[in-house]
Amino acid sequence: MTGAAGMTQLVFALFCAPFLLGVANRAKALFAGRAGPPLCQAYFDIWRLFHKSVVYSTTTTWLFRAGPVVSLAATFVALCLAPCGGAKAVFSFDGDFIVMVYLLGLSRAFIVLAALDTGSSFEGMGASRELQFSLLAEVGLLLCLFALAWKTGMLDASSICGQLTVEAWRQEAGVLSLLAAALLLVLLAESSRIPFDDPNTHLELTMIHEVMVLDHSGPELGMILYGASLKMWILGTFLVRLVFPLRTGNFAADLALFGGAMVLLAVGIGIIESTMARLRLLNVPKLLLGAAALPCLAFLLSAGG
Amino acid sequence: MMANELQKIGNAEPVALLKIPVLAISEWREAVLQEVRAGARICALFALPPRDSPVDPADGLARFGALKSRLYAVLGHDREAALAVCATDVEKAYPSLSQVIPQAHWFEREIAETCGVIPQGHPRLKPIRAPLSDAPFFEVAGDSIHEVAVGPVHAGVIEPGHFRFQCHGEQVFHLEIALGYQHRGVERALIGGPGLRTLHYMETLSGDTSIGHALAYVQAMEPLVGIEPPRRAAAIRGIALELERLANHVGDLGALAADVGYLPTASFCGGLRGDFLNLTARICGSRLGRKLLRPGGVCFDLPENAAVEFTRSLEGALRHVNEAAELLWSRSSVLGRFEHVGVVSAETCTDLGLVGPVARACGVKNDVRADFPSGIYRHAKVAVATHAGGDVFSRARVRWLEIQESGRLIRSLLSELAEGLAEGPILHEAFRAGRAAPVLAPDRLVVSLVEGWRGEICHVLITDRNGRIARYKVIDPSFHNWSGLEMALRNQQISDFPLCNKSFNLSYCGHDL
Known part of the structure; x- marks a missing residue:
């Protein structure tokens, strides 16, 4: 039963991940007084890209072609480890969240290698920025997960999330809200949203993530887009499981609740993007260090208490 | 203070060409320099190539030969609401103003480009309309210096221009802008x-x-x-x-x-x-x-x-x-x-x-x-x-x-x-x-x-x-x-x-x- 439930969650995630992008964009459009693109625009884009042919630069090698494929595969495996819904993840074992974080790291490493493989100055710049910032974001994410593991006394992601209940919030609201804030920052940074990156900009010189994938085209660009939405779903999972501890016990109802919470999260991202400007690139590491400092503070608080 | 020999005019006030003093190049240079030191801005600095000469050499008013270009300088005194105009005739080359008056540098590059008159000693003599030239860009050498070239085709729907950055990491040491892609004559x-x-x-x-x-x-x-x-x-x-x-x-x-x-x-x-x-x-x-x-x-x-x-x-x-x-x-x-x-x-x-x-x-x-x-x-x-x-x-x-x-x-x-x-x-x-x-x-x-x-x-x-x-x-x-x-x-x-x-x-x- 748990296996089947895990699979259902996984399929749900695979289908719904691009929808979050549509929701965030719609929220931004409403704030700006525009109608905005259709909610399913990300699906249309991915569909369109998968029907296109690919253009390869003559300066690139196999690394460039391997990049999107390995990246998507690694993200997919990471998704299998994430408890996105009420039930256990498809794979669950002690320390699985560490594997998950480094699978996401592997995924990023291949995008970066593919970017460097093109030899373009833009992509080199993007790769350098991505590595610098993700190095800091990774610290924040890992510390958050360690803190959660320590608080709940569990070692696998599914059980950790299972322990995040209303009762836990009643006892440890301070610590948990610090962790939630840190997770939100990591989520925004990793999914290249404002205030870290601007997903809408056309200005190559200011981009972080987008500039690394300028040379990709067709299905491979589709894979990157889809992989990015899966990554957002994975990171969103932990935040949502932490912030919305309500559960009914019924698998279908829990999954629906979870899906609804994810949509609310996307709306929240849209609101954040609509109400603040992007940070100067110089200040991005400072905010990310802040994101890493929050779980440290959580450790101290709970050690002291 | 305005030097006496220069013709003063107001905005949109015509002046007869004969009234504009045509100075020897050294005097002209000195006059422009004096004006700029007195707080004037260069509003215009341009050449009248021989073929556009308003005065026909045949009619007895041949003040400059067919091979000479006439340089006009229009200097604006913002506080005095007055424009000073002076001219000089140059043949192939003249000592550049840009060495002492930085704001002349772009004008002189254009003069060299349009008339072939060389401002000698110009610190950066290169056409200002890039597609006409294969002149090299400034380069910075050294460890971890990298060059970023942007344009002339941009990601947005904007006009074409080329930007060349010499960077150290994220820091820009030098930017050189090359324009001219929209030159229409x-x-x-x-x-x-x-x-x-x-x-x-x-x-x-x-x-x-x-x-x-x-x-x-x-x-x-x-x-x-x-x-x-x-x-x-x-x-x-x-x-x-x-x-x-x-x-x-x-x-x-x-x-x-x-x-x-x-x-x-x-x-x-x-x-x-x-x-x-x-x-x-x-x-x-x-x-x-x-x-x-x-x-x-x-x-x-x-x-x-x-x-x-x-x-x-x-x-x-x-x-x-x-x-x-x-x-x-x-x-x-x-x-x-x-x-x-x-x-x-x-x-x-x-x-x-x-x-x-x-x-x-x-x-x-x-x-x-x-x-x-x-x-x-x-x-x-x-x-x-x-x-x-x-x-x-x-x-x-x-x-x-x-x-x-x-x-x-x-x-x-x-x-x-x-x-x-x-x-x-x-x-x-x-x-x-x-x-x-x-x-x-x-x-x-x-x-x-x-x-x-x-x-x-x-x-x-x-x-x-x-x-x-x-x-x-x-x-x-x-x-x-x-x-x-x-x-x-x-x-x-x-x-x-x-x-x-x-x-x-x-x-x-x-x-x-």
């Missing part, structure tokens, strides 16, 4: 005019400054014919020029907000820019003000009954701009992006002769409307807005202050129209349809300055002995300001370039001509 096409196309060329010198350039042109033409436009026409010209400023400044505030990813102001201002363009369209049917101006007046009136509705729309749009701008100024994340980014010092600004809102954002209080008032600005006084920071914030802030001042000016001009102070025709009878085209005074030079929304627009018109255009020099404010952008980027983060660029918002085609 406009100045050459204007020779022999004015003709039916001339006004159209003016309105498309830089499409977003149609009114500004057309106004500079008609303002140069009218004194050569010896007429003054009717007062009502002058008021309507003023309204159109200020509407153009409003539309572009509002659009710029929106674009600055978009560049830092602040959506509310970006989307509001994008729409509001259209409101101001539509107001221009309500006067003449064209959102960019095409075919509104013509020598002798304007072609469209603002009828009495339409003025009330016009004022109401204007007030509404200004109120909305106010709200959108308040959002911008109240957001600390936006201010954090604007402040201390792309700083140009007041010294650099004066050295390079920057103009317009860019100069006023460095605390330099130059504005043609106040310094060289012409047309309606002789009656309507302008409060010049300045801000001392020299950064992106200052440039945005100056635009905002100018938006309010333009709103005030248009209101007062509208009430002037409504109260009947400016009753009368809108087109001088010499230019009514069906009349033979008036003849321009021969052998004259006239300098026409207009404060367009980007800054000082300078047109220099020289007529030949038949009253045709012998040389028409256009200096768009962008011509002065592109080098300011290069300086603004020194030691900045390369990721801040788009923001700095937008805060200057210069014209490519206005520069390339």
